[in-house]
Amino acid sequence: MKDTPLLKSGFAREWGESLISLIYPERCPVCDDVLSGTEKDEHICEECSAKIRFINSPRCFKCGCALPDDSEEYCRACKMRKHVYDRGLALFEYDTVRISMYRFKYSGREEYAKFYAKAAYEELGKEIAKWGPDGIVPVPMYAAKKRVRGYDQAESFATEFGELMGIPVYTDMVKRVRATAPMKTLSARERGANLKNAFIIGRDDVKLRQVLVVDDIYTTGSTIDAVAAVLKGAGVDKVWFLTLSEGRGI
């Protein structure tokens, strides 16, 4: 929750937060049931916590997708296609979070970001810290779309994750300057064309060397590549990514 002047003082803020939790009780990001007291600390219900699955090793050295065994370093897609980004990881197996991510995106469940960020921090935080990003940049949503939705899910996830990692989040570093067609309706070639000139650098007062780009889903990598190209064009050396999940052909 963002601070408003009214809620600045500790007491007023606590009071404000408990009022909000009465009206909008925190829900499980998987089954959407209201969470009990102890479950609230984990931001997930006990039952779903036992069922949720993370992407396991061995992973592709480039896109981070699960490989059948460790005889190869890269997946077939990464062998066939060069990426602009350097390397990345997705967190959950897609089936585990498909419906959750849909609600996160389209049903106003911004609060799920807390669970996603905590899970990402616990599962992948050490590895990402080793990469040493000096800034986190969420893949931006087109401003008009954000106004309609009320929030940008990648930004909410990135903000919560950055706070846990102690890495600054730059929500205005890259801007999406035009509306793009939904990627799931397009072929790989069309995705590239769809994203052409869609992003620009939003500020030049911050110089970052290594950036972690954060998005909700990785499919072909076109979006991450488009953002990575803009960042590298502005002098960034390395671009890593973190997404909630990955799904081929989604």
Ligand SMILES: [Zn+2]
């Ligand atoms: Zn649940």
Ligand SMILES: [Zn+2]
């Ligand atoms: Zn790969």
